Amino acid sequence: xxxxxxxxxxxxxxxxxxxxxxxxxxxxxxxxxxxxxxxxxxxxxxxxxxxxxxxxxxxxxxxxxxxxxxxxxxxxxxxxxxxxxxxxxxxxxxxxxxxxxxxxxxxxxxxxxxxxxxxxxxxxxxxxxxxxxxxxxxxxxxxxxxxxxxxxxxxxxxxxxxxxxxxxxxxxxxxxxxxxxxxxxxxxxxxxxxxxxxxxxxxxxxxxxxxxxxxxxxxxxxxxxxxxxxxxxxxxxxxxxxxxxxxxxxxxxxxxxx
Amino acid sequence: xxxxxxxxxxxxxxxxxxxxxxxxxxxxxxxxxxxxxxxxxxxxxxxxxxxxxxxxxxxxxxxxxxxxxxxxxxxxxxxxxxxxxxxxxxxxxxxxxxxxxxxxxxxxxxxxxxxxxxxxxxxxxxxxxxxxxxxxxxxxxxxxxxxxxxxxxxxxxxxxxxxxxxxxxxxxxxxxxxxxxxxxxxxxxxxxxxxxxxxxxxxxxxxxxxxxxxxxxxxxxx
Numbered sequence: 440x441x442x443x444x445x446x447x448x449x450x451x452x453x454x455x456x457x458x459x460x461x462x463x464x465x466x467x468x469x470x471x472x473x474x475x476x477x478x479x480x481x482x483x484x485x486x487x488x489x490x491x492x493x494x495x496x497x498x499x500x501x502x503x504x505x506x507x508x509x510x511x512x513x514x515x516x517x518x519x520x521x522x523x524x525x526x527x528x529x530x531x532x533x534x535x536x537x538x539x540x541x542x543x544x545x546x547x548x549x550x551x552x553x554x555x556x557x558x559x560x561x562x563x564x565x566x567x568x569x570x571x572x573x574x575x576x577x578x579x580x581x582x583x584x585x586x587x588x589x590x591x592x593x594x595x596x597x598x599x600x601x602x603x604x605x606x607x608x609x610x611x612x613x614x615x616x617x618x619x620x621x622x623x624x625x626x627x628x629x630x631x632x633x634x635x636x637x638x639x640x641x642x643x644x645x646x647x648x649x650x651x652x653x654x655x656x657x658x659x660x661x662x663x664x665x666x667x668x669x670x671x672x673x674x675x676x677x678x679x680x681x682x683x684x685x686x687x688x689x690x691x692x693x694x695x696x697x
Numbered sequence: 698x699x700x701x702x703x704x705x706x707x708x709x710x711x712x713x714x715x716x717x718x719x720x721x722x723x724x725x726x727x728x729x730x731x732x733x734x735x736x737x738x739x740x741x742x743x744x745x746x747x748x749x750x751x752x753x754x755x756x757x758x759x760x761x762x763x764x765x766x767x768x769x770x771x772x773x774x775x776x777x778x779x780x781x782x783x784x785x786x787x788x789x790x791x792x793x794x795x796x797x798x799x800x801x802x803x804x805x806x807x808x809x810x811x812x813x814x815x816x817x818x819x820x821x822x823x824x825x826x827x828x829x830x831x832x833x834x835x836x837x838x839x840x841x842x843x844x845x846x847x848x849x850x851x852x853x854x855x856x857x858x859x860x861x862x863x864x865x866x867x868x869x870x871x872x873x874x875x876x877x878x879x880x881x882x883x884x885x886x887x888x889x890x891x892x893x894x895x896x897x898x899x900x901x902x903x904x905x906x907x908x909x910x911x912x913x914x915x916x917x918x919x
């Protein structure tokens with residue numbers, strides 16, 4: 440059965456000054472799928488991810504979530520940016536986990552998860568605390584709910600950040616190189632949580648350099664090169680049959696695993 | 698000096714007045730800091746605004762106040778404003794207004810630096826969970842900034858407390874004014890000024906210690 444398309448990007452373009460970082464990205468994420476973006480740094484993966492929740496604003500093209508254009512609306516033939524309030528409401532439907540965790544430093548693990556629940560979703564403190572407890576339990580950190588970020592290891596902080604994102608029950612979760620800032624021995628615990636999320640049916644768009652994870656967990660892999668989608672397909676296709684020299688040499692860097 | 702005979706009975710007799718005057722000074726400092734923080738925050742936001750009609754006047758205000766002697770400001774507002782038909786204030790209110798405006802200029806610089814020092818990742822995390830602009834400020838930026846700037850806020854409170862002695866110049870009955878009055882009536886120069894100095898010193902030191910405890914309480918940011 441083919442699930443319906445949750446996120447669709449059509450010809451997304453983005454420049455920083457004179458440098459065109461995204462040169463027309465087309466991409467689909469179906470409900471319940473894990474789609475991974477791979478590619479060398481500078482290929483535009485992270486920029487694209489950040490465009491999906493309007494942390495960067497794309498210059499042209501459309502990003503549709505459930506068919507609704509994100510960030511921009513066409514009125515009378517003109518492309519208009521939505522109000523910040525409208526954009527905020529859209530962002531509430533999309534979760535994001537960052538490379539540097541970005542936990543709120545003045546709040547405990549539990550309060551980090553609760554903040555969006557109470558202030559954005561309007562839940563009561565008691566409800567929010569229950570939900571936070573549930574998700575902190577899922578990431579194995581219920582015992583640390585009262586700890587501040589500086590009292591947690593990088594891996595633990597990243598798991599709290601994931602709990603914070605999932606607790607909002609987003610339609611889509613974005614992962615921006617979430618293991619890149621971690622010590623090697625802490626990577627596994629974070630990947631394990633991501634894998635569990637994927638198995639629970641969460642729709643995920645993942646930028647990662649963890650090729651084994653990408654190969655084992657993704658439904659669909661997109662190789663980006665110089666601001667374009669160079670090859671896309673199932674992990675078996677992309678890793679087993681790299682069409683371009685660029686992809687071959689990119690994959691070759693990962694110790695000849697593929 | 699050698700022949701000076703200390704007579705502390707003057708101090709003992711007037712102790713309640715000394716304490717009341719000290720309390721007034723402390724109160725003036727705390728109120729002015731509170732008003733100054735609120736006003737200073739508004740000025741800080743105005744200064745970092747991309748809109749020139751906001752940042753320009755804010756810049757002018759801060760530089761004007763910072764580059765004027767406080768005593769002059771006190772005189773200008775107390776003696777000058779009535780010339781412009783503004784009569785509603787007594788001398789204490791006038792002094793609170795002056796010290797608040799003064800504190801606002803300094804606090805706005807503290808807050809401006811604080812706002813600039815907040816890593817943008819925190820704001821992005823707040824955006825990513827769908828918080829609206831004012832919510833990001835209220836629940837993320839301001840609490841973090843408050844913790845970062847707490848040591849500077851403490852410093853300002855101690856400074857302002859000492860600055861309340863200038864209120865003596867317009868006869869607000871705080872500690873310096875009272876000391877001068879008691880001195881004029883009794884000629885116990887050493888006792889009076891030693892007492893006043895010791896009271897300023899002890900209070901400022903106590904404040905500093907207390908504030909350090911508060912800072913430790915909020916030291917969750919490394």
